[in-house]
Amino acid sequence: MVSMKIRVATYNIHKGVSSIRAEPRVLALKQAIGLFNADVVFLQEVQGKHDLKAAKYGAEQLGQKHWPAAAQHEYFAGESRHLHAAYGMNAVYDHGHHGNALLSAFPIANTANHDVSDHAYEQRGILHCVLNTEHGPVHCYVVHLGLFEAGRRRQTQALISAVRESAPDGEPVIIAGDFNDWRNTLSGELRNALGVVEAFDELGTNASLDGIMRTLRRKASLKTTISPARTFPSALPFFRLDRIYVRGFKVESAEVMHGSLWAKLSDHAPIVASLSLG
Numbered sequence: 001m002v003s004m005k006i007r008v009a010t011y012n013i014h015k016g017v018s019s020i021r022a023e024p025r026v027l028a029l030k031q032a033i034g035l036f037n038a039d040v041v042f043l044q045e046v047q048g049k050h051d052l053k054a055a056k057y058g059a060e061q062l063g064q065k066h067w068p069a070a071a072q073h074e075y076f077a078g079e080s081r082h083l084h085a086a087y088g089m090n091a092v093y094d095h096g097h098h099g100n101a102l103l104s105a106f107p108i109a110n111t112a113n114h115d116v117s118d119h120a121y122e123q124r125g126i127l128h129c130v131l132n133t134e135h136g137p138v139h140c141y142v143v144h145l146g147l148f149e150a151g152r153r154r155q156t157q158a159l160i161s162a163v164r165e166s167a168p169d170g171e172p173v174i175i176a177g178d179f180n181d182w183r184n185t186l187s188g189e190l191r192n193a194l195g196v197v198e199a200f201d202e203l204g205t206n207a208s209l210d211g212i213m214r215t216l217r218r219k220a221s222l223k224t225t226i227s228p229a230r231t232f233p234s235a236l237p238f239f240r241l242d243r244i245y246v247r248g249f250k251v252e253s254a255e256v257m258h259g260s261l262w263a264k265l266s267d268h269a270p271i272v273a274s275l276s277l278g
Contacts, residue, residue: 003278004135006249009033010042010176010242011270012144015098016072017053019233019267024057024065029265030076033103036257036272040131041082041103042176042244044144047072048089049096073101081105088113088127088142100127100142100177107132112166116158118151126159128166135277139167143177149185156186160193172248172277178268182239184228190245199244199273200229202251229256229271235263242271249275 011033016026033041047053048071057067068075077085082103088111090099102108114126127142143159145152159175167173175196179186190196230237237256244254254273262269 003276004133005252005274005276006040006133006138007036007038007272007274008040008042008174008176008244009036009038009270009272010044010178010244012044012178012242012266012268013046013072014266014268015045015047015050016067018264024053024067025265026068026072026075027064027066030080032261032265033076034080036270038272039081039105040140040174041076042140042142042174043073043076043101043103044142044178045098046087046101047096047098048087050098051095073103076101077103084108086111086127086129088125090115090117090125090144091123099125100144102127102129102140102142104129104131104140106138109137114158114162116145116155118146118148118154122146122148122151124155126155126162128162137171138277139163139171139173141173141175141177143175143179145177145179145181147180149183152179152181152186156189160190163194167247170248173246174249174275175245176243176271178241179243180241181243182241184240187228187243187245194245194247196245196247197251198228199246199251199254199271200227202246203254229254231256231269231271233267234265234269237269242268244271244273246275249277252276 073085084104109130117123131138228240231242232239252274
């Protein structure tokens with residue numbers, strides 16, 4: 001069977017507004033998402049509804065500040081290669097709600113949203129979507145973990161349980177999103193529990209020098225350090241918050257989208273990776 005090629009991206013879109021002055025960037029984001037040329041896009045902080053923004057900007061039909069009538073995930077999926085979209089509502093307030101979303105060029109067989117909120121003031125969820133591909137099901141988990149380390153650890157255990165319960169052994173898995181794991185304490189736990197690798201760590205193992213160093217560390221019984229990419233803040237990325245973990249896939253390439261365009265759209269920089277299966 002011919003191997004499957006799939007290109008994926010993950011992006012925290014900051015609810016579709018600029019980091020400064022909170023002005024709408026939804027139209028620009030839709031155009032930017034098209035630049036990923038991705039088959040599947042994992043999105044965090046997606047605005048499903050915001051009555052105040054709609055009332056203020058909805059009449060500007062052609063302007064960059066336009067606020068669409070449709071939910072953001074539906075707006076991004078419309079008139080693009082992503083014919084299929086799913087949304088997991090996490091945070092609910094008087095004038096609207098936001099959560100995680102998945103845009104897909106493949107049919108979405110089913111979805112489930114797991115509430116992993118650690119407290120009432122920080123609502124979080126894990127959106128699980130099963131994609132129908134010609135190579136069989138692919139399990140996608142859109143993740144946005146909390147700001148506090150103790151809560152992230154509990155949410156990581158919930159993620160591990162969700163994957164174990166919903167993705168049978170042998171079926172490919174992609175876990176992507178904003179982990180808020182600025183000290184990088186969770187990668188080893190995910191790798192050991194689920195058999196996943198992080199995209200940039202997987203690329204590193206393909207480099208001969210890196211491979212030699214890892215072999216030496218193993219022989220010396222030293223812990224191998226996993227180093228995801230720097231993605232926050234987007235204007236000058238320093239913290240390693242956003243990740244793509246995979247099981248069953250080979251990582252062909254991965255990159256962080258840098259530059260003035262991305263710095264204007266969100267406080268996070270997106271990651272795009274090319275994967276192969278089979």
